[in-house]
Amino acid sequence: MNAKETAFIFIEFQHDFCSPGGKLYDAVKGELERNRTIPNAQRLLAGAREKGCLIIHCPFILHEDWVEEHACSGILDGILQNRMFAVNTWGQMIIDAMRPAETEVLLTNKRTLSAFSHTDLDRLLTINKIKNLIVSGFLTHVCAQATAFSAYDRGYQTRMALDACCATSESIQKYVETTFAPVLGGPSTVDGILAEIA
Amino acid sequence: MNAKETAFIFIEFQHDFCSPGGKLYDAVKGELERNRTIPNAQRLLAGAREKGCLIIHCPFILHEDWVEEHACSGILDGILQNRMFAVNTWGQMIIDAMRPAETEVLLTNKRTLSAFSHTDLDRLLTINKIKNLIVSGFLTHVCAQATAFSAYDRGYQTRMALDACCATSESIQKYVETTFAPVLGGPSTVDGILAEIA
Amino acid sequence: MNAKETAFIFIEFQHDFCSPGGKLYDAVKGELERNRTIPNAQRLLAGAREKGCLIIHCPFILHEDWVEEHACSGILDGILQNRMFAVNTWGQMIIDAMRPAETEVLLTNKRTLSAFSHTDLDRLLTINKIKNLIVSGFLTHVCAQATAFSAYDRGYQTRMALDACCATSESIQKYVETTFAPVLGGPSTVDGILAEIA
Amino acid sequence: MNAKETAFIFIEFQHDFCSPGGKLYDAVKGELERNRTIPNAQRLLAGAREKGCLIIHCPFILHEDWVEEHACSGILDGILQNRMFAVNTWGQMIIDAMRPAETEVLLTNKRTLSAFSHTDLDRLLTINKIKNLIVSGFLTHVCAQATAFSAYDRGYQTRMALDACCATSESIQKYVETTFAPVLGGPSTVDGILAEIA
Numbered sequence: 001m002n003a004k005e006t007a008f009i010f011i012e013f014q015h016d017f018c019s020p021g022g023k024l025y026d027a028v029k030g031e032l033e034r035n036r037t038i039p040n041a042q043r044l045l046a047g048a049r050e051k052g053c054l055i056i057h058c059p060f061i062l063h064e065d066w067v068e069e070h071a072c073s074g075i076l077d078g079i080l081q082n083r084m085f086a087v088n089t090w091g092q093m094i095i096d097a098m099r100p101a102e103t104e105v106l107l108t109n110k111r112t113l114s115a116f117s118h119t120d121l122d123r124l125l126t127i128n129k130i131k132n133l134i135v136s137g138f139l140t141h142v143c144a145q146a147t148a149f150s151a152y153d154r155g156y157q158t159r160m161a162l163d164a165c166c167a168t169s170e171s172i173q174k175y176v177e178t179t180f181a182p183v184l185g186g187p188s189t190v191d192g193i194l195a196e197i198a
Numbered sequence: 199m200n201a202k203e204t205a206f207i208f209i210e211f212q213h214d215f216c217s218p219g220g221k222l223y224d225a226v227k228g229e230l231e232r233n234r235t236i237p238n239a240q241r242l243l244a245g246a247r248e249k250g251c252l253i254i255h256c257p258f259i260l261h262e263d264w265v266e267e268h269a270c271s272g273i274l275d276g277i278l279q280n281r282m283f284a285v286n287t288w289g290q291m292i293i294d295a296m297r298p299a300e301t302e303v304l305l306t307n308k309r310t311l312s313a314f315s316h317t318d319l320d321r322l323l324t325i326n327k328i329k330n331l332i333v334s335g336f337l338t339h340v341c342a343q344a345t346a347f348s349a350y351d352r353g354y355q356t357r358m359a360l361d362a363c364c365a366t367s368e369s370i371q372k373y374v375e376t377t378f379a380p381v382l383g384g385p386s387t388v389d390g391i392l393a394e395i396a
Numbered sequence: 397m398n399a400k401e402t403a404f405i406f407i408e409f410q411h412d413f414c415s416p417g418g419k420l421y422d423a424v425k426g427e428l429e430r431n432r433t434i435p436n437a438q439r440l441l442a443g444a445r446e447k448g449c450l451i452i453h454c455p456f457i458l459h460e461d462w463v464e465e466h467a468c469s470g471i472l473d474g475i476l477q478n479r480m481f482a483v484n485t486w487g488q489m490i491i492d493a494m495r496p497a498e499t500e501v502l503l504t505n506k507r508t509l510s511a512f513s514h515t516d517l518d519r520l521l522t523i524n525k526i527k528n529l530i531v532s533g534f535l536t537h538v539c540a541q542a543t544a545f546s547a548y549d550r551g552y553q554t555r556m557a558l559d560a561c562c563a564t565s566e567s568i569q570k571y572v573e574t575t576f577a578p579v580l581g582g583p584s585t586v587d588g589i590l591a592e593i594a
Numbered sequence: 595m596n597a598k599e600t601a602f603i604f605i606e607f608q609h610d611f612c613s614p615g616g617k618l619y620d621a622v623k624g625e626l627e628r629n630r631t632i633p634n635a636q637r638l639l640a641g642a643r644e645k646g647c648l649i650i651h652c653p654f655i656l657h658e659d660w661v662e663e664h665a666c667s668g669i670l671d672g673i674l675q676n677r678m679f680a681v682n683t684w685g686q687m688i689i690d691a692m693r694p695a696e697t698e699v700l701l702t703n704k705r706t707l708s709a710f711s712h713t714d715l716d717r718l719l720t721i722n723k724i725k726n727l728i729v730s731g732f733l734t735h736v737c738a739q740a741t742a743f744s745a746y747d748r749g750y751q752t753r754m755a756l757d758a759c760c761a762t763s764e765s766i767q768k769y770v771e772t773t774f775a776p777v778l779g780g781p782s783t784v785d786g787i788l789a790e791i792a
Binding site for chain 2: 667668669671706707708711712735736739740743744746747748751766769773774776777778779780
Binding site: 203320321322323324325327329351352353354 | 401518519520521522523525527549550551552
């Protein structure tokens with residue numbers, strides 16, 4: 001993979017997932033530690049910076065639109081009812097360890113699961129002549145997987161850096177590692193992916 | 199058209215277009231007056247409220263992403279170079295005459311021409327079971343027309359309320375009235391459209 | 397769920413998956429029998445017809461575009477190399493048990509994983525004022541799940557009829573039942589879903 | 595513009611537009627001759643081949659889906675009622691003068707106005723690392739313009755080769771030349787565009 005044609009997206013490295021006191025921290029705490037998600041993601045981010053790749057940070061922010069109140073179901077309804085990632089709260093801030101640099105892209109408007117939905121992600125990739133997309137972040141089997149599914153269908157060479165992702169249990173994480181990563185093809189670890197990029 | 203299945207989108211009723219001192223005001227001033235855009239749009243908005251339709255306000259906000267600096271051409275480049283609709287300025291505020299009510303939708307993230315691009319407009323319409331979309335605003339032949347093209351392709355019964363739109367010259371406005379409105383089919387005036395909705 | 401606002405999509409009930417001699421039959425044969433996918437899908441189809449819902453059949457057809465030769469990776473590359481679902485072959489035909497009726501929609505142009513990608517599915521749903529989408533078919537954890545992810549993000553009330561789906565192993569099927577179905581919310585069996593529709 | 599990053603799309607060079615006896619031929623005959631659309635498009639195609647650019651042919655085919663019968667309005671309704679471009683007819687065949695070469699892409703599934711809607715055009719451009727899209731064909735102010743609007747919003751450097759397009763009147767053609775081409779920026783003639791590509 002050519003570095004100039006490769007982008008990295010870091011999904012939802014926010015306090016509500018990553019920090020004690022965050023609303024979803026207890027749900028992921030065990031896997032954060034076992035999988036070493038944060039240090040691995042830092043290594044991935046450092047590698048992407050060193051190689052000069054396009055870097056995109058993608059938080060989820062809960063906006064107070066009335067529409068959401070009436071219409072969503074499943075996991076988005078849980079987020080809404082519990083006011084996770086609520087706009088202007090500490091919980092929705094990106095953690096210091098993964099703080100975006102000034103020249104990096106901060107993707108706004110992610111409102112559902114895939115980072116392509118309702119955002120200008122695809123346009124950013126087009127403008128920057130990106131062919132390869134590396135996905136990391138939270139949750140492995142929800143937003144990260146949904147983003148990878150979308151990227152693959154759109155024709156990007158797609159990789160999940162699964163040791164820089166985090167699920168809610170080890171068995172879920174293993175499922176994605178053994179069953180979904182081969183759907184995409186190629187390596188699925190921070191080191192394996194960075195080694196592919198020249 | 200059933201009122202419960204009909205949404206109205208009001209595009210870019212912001213100071214930079216509508217108010218003396220706005221950065222694009224001089225370019226549209228003549229047509230604003232000749233076409234009576236603002237009073238017609240107010241009548242359209244009042245009608246939509248009275249019939250209980252879904253109402254969506256759609257400003258354009260220039261965010262300070264570095265990507266924009268390097269990549270756009272044509273009309274978006276002009277907006278960027280002249281810092282029109284810049285975030286947190288008076289110019290990007292919606293004018294009082296068209297102020298959104300609390301229960302109405304304020305669409306964020308419009309970054310290019312069509313209101314469907316990079317926003318969750320289509321999802322809002324789906325959630326609300328909308329079948330018909332009424333388009334009004336600025337400029338008749340750029341963002342309003344681009345939005346109508348997108349809506350039509352997506353399967354919405356689409357109307358432009360052309361006397362609640364505004365172009366940069368009478369001949370352009372007439373072109374859209376006589377040549378593009380028939381591409382969509384149906385009426386293309388505030389009164390004609392409101393009369394269609396029961 | 398209102399029947400008039402509900403659509404059912406039946407994904408890839410084709411010989412290459414469902415019939416002895418099909419190129420992927422051996423990979424799914426065990427789960428086809430254990431999960432009783434075909435009889436359950438027939439019951440789902442009969443129920444959808446009885447309730448007067450919109451019915452959409454969605455095969456995958458491998459077209460001989462040169463682009464595919466050079467560009468895909470992962471699972472699509474496997475399909476290509478093995479000429480599965482190749483246009484004009486027996487393998488890509490829909491099985492008799494799930495044969496589309498004349499008035500039902502046959503969705504063409506599915507070329508990747510989600511049935512929304514590169515097709516006019518979203519437009520068909522819009523035109524028909526659909527709010528709810530019921531997903532069934534092959535493979536549970538690839539095209540069916542990708543379609544469900546897309547539908548959910550687009551604002552459709554989304555259900556997977558998982559006993560009318562089929563994976564390549566029982567443990568994968570169980571993963572989707574226990575971990576992904578709750579992401580969507582609501583019931584995930586043929587009988588549970590049909591009971592929701594009035 | 596780098597030739598390797600540039601694609602050309604040729605829209606609807608089919609008998610129903612281009613040949614005596616075609617269902618829309620009389621509507622465009624005057625402009626076909628005045629604008630010299632076919633010879634200009636041949637020069638554009640030859641130039642694109644010589645430079646080694648990606649070449650995409652995009653016909654419109656009217657499929658006999660029942661959904662279309664009930665749902666479209668405006669120009670698509672006219673096409674439907676008059677069975678223009680009907681599948682398997684002479685009218686929908688691409689003319690010999692613009693016949694696709696074996697290695698060129700034949701885009702299927704265009705069903706509405708923009709060539710991006712319901713097709714895998716964006717995926718083809720992504721796979722091929724395309725940054726620039728050159729649009730030509732029919733009608734200047736309907737499908738060609740809709741495609742250009744979509745391409746611009748998606749972040750492609752977009753040009754209309756307007757002397758290789760055709761409208762239904764000279765005044766419409768002039769409108770697009772003088773008013774819409776500057777929205778995109780850059781040159782808008784076959785020679786001007788080919789000169790940009792190295």
